[in-house]
Amino acid sequence: MLEANALECARGGRRLFQGLSFSLARGELLKVSGPNGSGKTSLLRMLCGLLPPVAGEILWQESDISSLKENYLKELAYLGHANGIKAELSVLENLRIHGGLAGDDPSEEKIGTVLERMGLGGSEASPAKTLSQGQQRRLALARLLVGNKPLWILDEPLTALDAEAVNLIQVVLGEHLKGGGLAVLTTHQPLEVTTGRTERIHLAPVNED
Amino acid sequence: MLTTLRWIIQRDMTLASRGRAGVLSTLFFFVIVVSLFPLGVGPELSVLRTIAPGVVSVAALLASMLSLDRMFAHDYLDGSLEQLMLVPQPLSIVVLGKIIAHWLLTGVPLVLIAPVLGVQFDLPPKALVTLVFALLLGTPVLSLVGAIGAALTLGLRGGGVLVSLLVLPLCVPVLIFTAGAVEASITGASAEPHLSLLGAVLVLALLFVPWTTAAALRISME
Numbered sequence: 493m494l495e496a497n498a499l500e501c502a503r504g505g506r507r508l509f510q511g512l513s514f515s516l517a518r519g520e521l522l523k524v525s526g527p528n529g530s531g532k533t534s535l536l537r538m539l540c541g542l543l544p545p546v547a548g549e550i551l552w553q554e555s556d557i558s559s560l561k562e563n564y565l566k567e568l569a570y571l572g573h574a575n576g577i578k579a580e581l582s583v584l585e586n587l588r589i590h591g592g593l594a595g596d597d598p599s600e601e602k603i604g605t606v607l608e609r610m611g612l613g614g615s616e617a618s619p620a621k622t623l624s625q626g627q628q629r630r631l632a633l634a635r636l637l638v639g640n641k642p643l644w645i646l647d648e649p650l651t652a653l654d655a656e657a658v659n660l661i662q663v664v665l666g667e668h669l670k671g672g673g674l675a676v677l678t679t680h681q682p683l684e685v686t687t688g689r690t691e692r693i694h695l696a697p698v699n700e701d
Numbered sequence: 702m703l704t705t706l707r708w709i710i711q712r713d714m715t716l717a718s719r720g721r722a723g724v725l726s727t728l729f730f731f732v733i734v735v736s737l738f739p740l741g742v743g744p745e746l747s748v749l750r751t752i753a754p755g756v757v758s759v760a761a762l763l764a765s766m767l768s769l770d771r772m773f774a775h776d777y778l779d780g781s782l783e784q785l786m787l788v789p790q791p792l793s794i795v796v797l798g799k800i801i802a803h804w805l806l807t808g809v810p811l812v813l814i815a816p817v818l819g820v821q822f823d824l825p826p827k828a829l830v831t832l833v834f835a836l837l838l839g840t841p842v843l844s845l846v847g848a849i850g851a852a853l854t855l856g857l858r859g860g861g862v863l864v865s866l867l868v869l870p871l872c873v874p875v876l877i878f879t880a881g882a883v884e885a886s887i888t889g890a891s892a893e894p895h896l897s898l899l900g901a902v903l904v905l906a907l908l909f910v911p912w913t914t915a916a917a918l919r920i921s922m923e
Binding site: 544576581585594619 | 704780785790923
C-alpha cells in the first residue's frame with residue numbers, strides 16, 4: 493500500500509538520510525527510530541506530502557503521492573509535534589470542525605463515545621485551553637478515532653501521556669492495524685502493539701566527506 | 702468544495718468571536734485615523750471634501766494591514782496549519798476560505814462604518830453611496846493581496862512590518878480607483894469607470910491569489 497523508494501532528505505544544506513526504502517502493507521506498522529536531529533519528523537512530513545523529497549518517490553497503491561494529491565490526503569491522518577488543536581474552541585468544536593474538514597462529518601454520538609474512550613468524557617464544552625498538556629494530546633489523538641482513515645502517521649504520539657493513556661494507545665493502534673489500517677510512528681518510549689508485522693527503520697546520522 | 706469553504710469560514714469566525722479584540726482593533730484604528738484628519742486640518746469644508754476620498758482609502762488600506770500577519774500566524778504556531786494543509790481538498794480552496802473569513806471580519810466592518818465617517822468630511826449622499834460600493838469592491842482585494850504577503854512572511858521575525866512593506870505597493874491600484882471613484886461622484890462625473898476597474902482588479906485577484914498563496918504556504922511550511 494505505502495511504499496518508499498530511495499528517499500533522500502536534506503535540511504538546511506545538511507543531508508539527513510538517503511537511499512531510504514520500505515514498503516508497508518495493510519495491517520503493518522512502521523516504527524522509525526533514531527537520535528534527535530536524524531530526520532524522523534522530516535521523514536513523516538515527507539510521507540504526508542508536506543515536505544517534497546530531494547530524491548526518490550513515495551507510492552500509495554502504486555501511484556506517486558505527488559500526483560494523487562487530495563486522493564491521498566483522503567486516506568491519511570497525521571499527528572505532528574504540535575497538537576494542532578485550537579485553544580479557544582471547545583473540545584467538541586475542535587473535533588467537529590476537524591472532522592468536517594477531513595470529510596468525515598462525524599455524528600455527536602460518535603464524538604461522544606470517542607471522548608469517553610479517551611478519558612475526556614464530560615469536558616465536551618470546555619475550551620481546549622483549560623485542558624492539561626496530556627489531555628490536549630488525548631484530544632489530538634481522539635481526532636484519529638473520530639476519522640476513519642486507513643493510514644495513520646504519528647510523530648511522538650506518546651509525549652505527555654500517562655501510563656494509562658499509553659496502554660490505551662497501544663490497544664487503539666492494535667485495533668486499527670487489525671482492521672486493515674497502516675501506521676507509521678516515531679517514539680522514544682517503548683510501545684508494544686500486537687500486530688502482524690512491524691517494520692523498523694533506524695535513522696543514523698550520515699557522515700559526509 | 703463548498704462544504705470545506707463553509708467549515709473554514711465558520712471556524713475562523715468562531716475563533717474571532719472568542720477573541721474579539723483583534724477584529725475591533727482594526728475597526729477602531731480606521732475610525733480614529735479618519736477622524737484625526739478633520740481635527741488636524743481644521744473645519745474648512747471645501748478642504749475636507751477634497752481630501753476625503755484619499756484619506757478614507759488610505760486609512761482603509763492601513764487598517765486592513767493591521768490584521769494581516771495574524772491570518773496564518775496563529776494556525777502556524779499551534780500546528781493547525783499543518784492539519785489544514787492536509788485537508789483532502791486543493792489547498793487553494795482552504796486558502797480562499799481563510800481569505801473570505803478575513804474579509805468578513807475586517808473588510809465588511811470598514812465598509813459599513815465608512816459612510817458614517819464620510820459625513821465628517823461633508824461628503825454628499827451620492828459620494829457616500831459610491832464610497833460604500835468602492836470599498837465593497839476594494840477591501841476584498843486588500844485581503845486577497847495581503848494573504849500572499851502573510852503566507853510569504855510566515856514564521857519570520859518581524860513579519861508584521863514586512864507584510865505591510867510587501868503588500869502596500871501592490872495595493873496602489875485599489876487606492877487610486879477607490880479615491881478616484883469617490884472624487885468623480887463629488888464633482889458630478891460618473892464613478893462607473895473607476896468601479897469597473899476595481900471590479901476587474903478584484904476578479905483578477907480572485908483568480909490568481911488563492912493559487913499563489915497556496916504555493917507560498919507550501920514553501921513556508923517546508
